[in-house]
Amino acid sequence: MARISSLSEAIKDAVRDGDTVALEGFTHLIPHAAAHEIIRQGRKRLTLIRMTPDLIYDQLIGMGCVDRLIFSWGGNPGVGSLHRLRDAVENGWPQKLELEEHSHAAMANAYEAGAAGLPCAIFRGYIGGDMPKVNPKIKRVICPFTGEELAAIPAHRPDVAVIHAQRADKAGNVMIEGVLGVQKEAVLASKRSVVTVEQIVEDFGPRSLNAVILPHWTIQHVVAVPGGAFPSYAQGYYARNNSFYKKWDDIARERDTFLAWMKTNVLEKGPEAFAQYTRKQRAAAE
Amino acid sequence: MVDYKPNEMMTIAAARALKNDDVCFVGIGMPSAAANLARLTHAPDIVLIYESGTLATKPNVLPLSIGDGELCETALTTVPVPEMFRYWLQGGRIKVGFLGGAQIDKYANLNTTVVGPYDKPKVRLPGGGGAPEIATSCGEIFIIMAQGKRSFVDRLDFVTSIGHVSGGDSRARLGVKTKGPTKLITDLALFEPDAQSKEMTVVSLHPGVTREQVQDNTGWPVKFAAQVAETPPPTARELEVLRELHARTNRAHSEAA
Numbered sequence: 001m002a003r004i005s006s007l008s009e010a011i012k013d014a015v016r017d018g019d020t021v022a023l024e025g026f027t028h029l030i031p032h033a034a035a036h037e038i039i040r041q042g043r044k045r046l047t048l049i050r051m052t053p054d055l056i057y058d059q060l061i062g063m064g065c066v067d068r069l070i071f072s073w074g075g076n077p078g079v080g081s082l083h084r085l086r087d088a089v090e091n092g093w094p095q096k097l098e099l100e101e102h103s104h105a106a107m108a109n110a111y112e113a114g115a116a117g118l119p120c121a122i123f124r125g126y127i128g129g130d131m132p133k134v135n136p137k138i139k140r141v142i143c144p145f146t147g148e149e150l151a152a153i154p155a156h157r158p159d160v161a162v163i164h165a166q167r168a169d170k171a172g173n174v175m176i177e178g179v180l181g182v183q184k185e186a187v188l189a190s191k192r193s194v195v196t197v198e199q200i201v202e203d204f205g206p207r208s209l210n211a212v213i214l215p216h217w218t219i220q221h222v223v224a225v226p227g228g229a230f231p232s233y234a235q236g237y238y239a240r241n242n243s244f245y246k247k248w249d250d251i252a253r254e255r256d257t258f259l260a261w262m263k264t265n266v267l268e269k270g271p272e273a274f275a276q277y278t279r280k281q282r283a284a285a286e
Numbered sequence: 287m288v289d290y291k292p293n294e295m296m297t298i299a300a301a302r303a304l305k306n307d308d309v310c311f312v313g314i315g316m317p318s319a320a321a322n323l324a325r326l327t328h329a330p331d332i333v334l335i336y337e338s339g340t341l342a343t344k345p346n347v348l349p350l351s352i353g354d355g356e357l358c359e360t361a362l363t364t365v366p367v368p369e370m371f372r373y374w375l376q377g378g379r380i381k382v383g384f385l386g387g388a389q390i391d392k393y394a395n396l397n398t399t400v401v402g403p404y405d406k407p408k409v410r411l412p413g414g415g416g417a418p419e420i421a422t423s424c425g426e427i428f429i430i431m432a433q434g435k436r437s438f439v440d441r442l443d444f445v446t447s448i449g450h451v452s453g454g455d456s457r458a459r460l461g462v463k464t465k466g467p468t469k470l471i472t473d474l475a476l477f478e479p480d481a482q483s484k485e486m487t488v489v490s491l492h493p494g495v496t497r498e499q500v501q502d503n504t505g506w507p508v509k510f511a512a513q514v515a516e517t518p519p520p521t522a523r524e525l526e527v528l529r530e531l532h533a534r535t536n537r538a539h540s541e542a543a
Contacts, residue, residue, distance in 0.1 A: 052352075078314050101414070104337060109371070112368040124422075127448065179364055181339075
């Protein structure tokens with residue numbers, strides 16, 4: 001049953017040291033505000049899962065919250081490297097980071113298998129490349145009907161999924177629109193979940209008969225955090241701040257500029273800052 | 287004769303490789319520029335698919351990320367990412383996949399994972415993303431990459447996605463039924479696989495480019511086809527559309543919220 005919570009309560013209750021956490025979002029609806037709260041609460045030894053770790057995973061890694069990363073593409077899209085991720089992998093700063101690397105197809109299948117309650121995902125993939133040599137969790141299985149050899153990897157079963165969505169209603173049902181990524185699968189594959197939303201409304205009102213909705217009994221905490229995906233975007237509320245993604249390259253390149261930015265913009269701020277970042281665009285949208 | 291840059295020639299040559307009835311899986315960066323240039327010039331009906339789930343999208347500006355709102359707003363429909371990879375890519379619904387990489391070898395195998403040893407990398411690259419399965423599930427693959435000795439290498443540090451593996455029928459022997467890389471478009475030349483050996487072979491040089499230049503920027507002894515053509519230079523129209531697209535994109539991406 002979803003509870004309408006504050007962000008600090010939700011993270012305190014749902015995310016624990018040593019947890020496996022999937023903060024998902026495929027470019028769209030990335031839960032930045034929730035991740036900042038995890039950093040502020042000083043979570044340690046996390047295993048993070050994400051198809052496309054980007055700025056927010058760079059921040060979690062650079063702040064020493066993460067021991068292990070399960071991923072398929074780690075970069076600043078269209079800009080370049082994640083400098084904190086690279087510093088952790090190449091130099092062990094601020095601590096060593098263990099990688100479990102997959103392809104997108106594998107990750108998407110593993111979330112779906114997790115949501116479906118299966119122990120593993122089976123798909124046609126990883127043919128001929130080196131990935132299976134560096135990831136012992138990539139196995140082959142034989143189709144019992146055709147004899148075709150297929151790839152198998154374990155299902156994702158995170159302790160907790162953290163996502164951002166456009167709207168929740170008073171009962172805690174959550175509606176997502178636009179680029180959907182793997183958020184529905186991530187929530188349904190996880191033991192616990194936290195969903196931050198742009199708005200909590202009385203009722204969703206008229207909608208498509210096939211709207212993507214996560215029912216309240218699949219979610220533990222719903223938190224209203226207007227602007228909570230910034231500098232990612234929330235379709236219908238505010239656009240992706242591509243210029244910030246470009247700026248991140250300079251901020252994160254050196255350890256001291258990174259730490260200074262984190263202090264001013266994360267450690268000394270709260271979730272209400274996100275409403276400010278997106279105020280103008282949100283006012284026009286609501 | 288219109289003045290143009292080698293990168294513009296590369297993007298335009300790649301755009302020309304796409305046909306009006308293609309269904310194309312597009313990656314960010316140069317593939318996206320080439321695919322949208324094709325759509326805005328000779329291939330208005332081309333279906334562009336981005337791995338964020340946007341089917342038949344018609345962005346007005348190039349996306350910075352694979353899932354910009356622009357892609358979703360101009361798409362026919364947007365499907366969840368697991369569906370994208372299962373039904374559309376693995377299901378065999380995509381004709382052409384467009385890839386690039388940090389390193390390529392003469393059989394068009396690609397590395398986007400790591401430079402140096404995997405456990406002690408010199409440079410940790412973003413990783414495979416969709417490439418390992420794009421490379422084997424799309425009907426054929428076009429690769430677009432600027433040439434240089436550090437990127438066109440004799441031996442990859444890591445094989446992220448396969449091309450023609452070790453040449454000959456080695457790809458088919460792995461059970462892969464799709465064609466693999468049929469075109470490699472660079473800033474200097476156009477390569478296609480040799481019918482027998484499957485080694486990527488120069489079939490066309492861009493205007494003013496010499497064989498020596500291609501060799502100087504390639505880490506293996508380059509093969510040239512019996513007949514090497516000259517790539518037609520960019521037309522005024524191609525250049526105009528490409529430059530307008532980039533100008534619109536730069537304006538859109540530098541706007542602060």
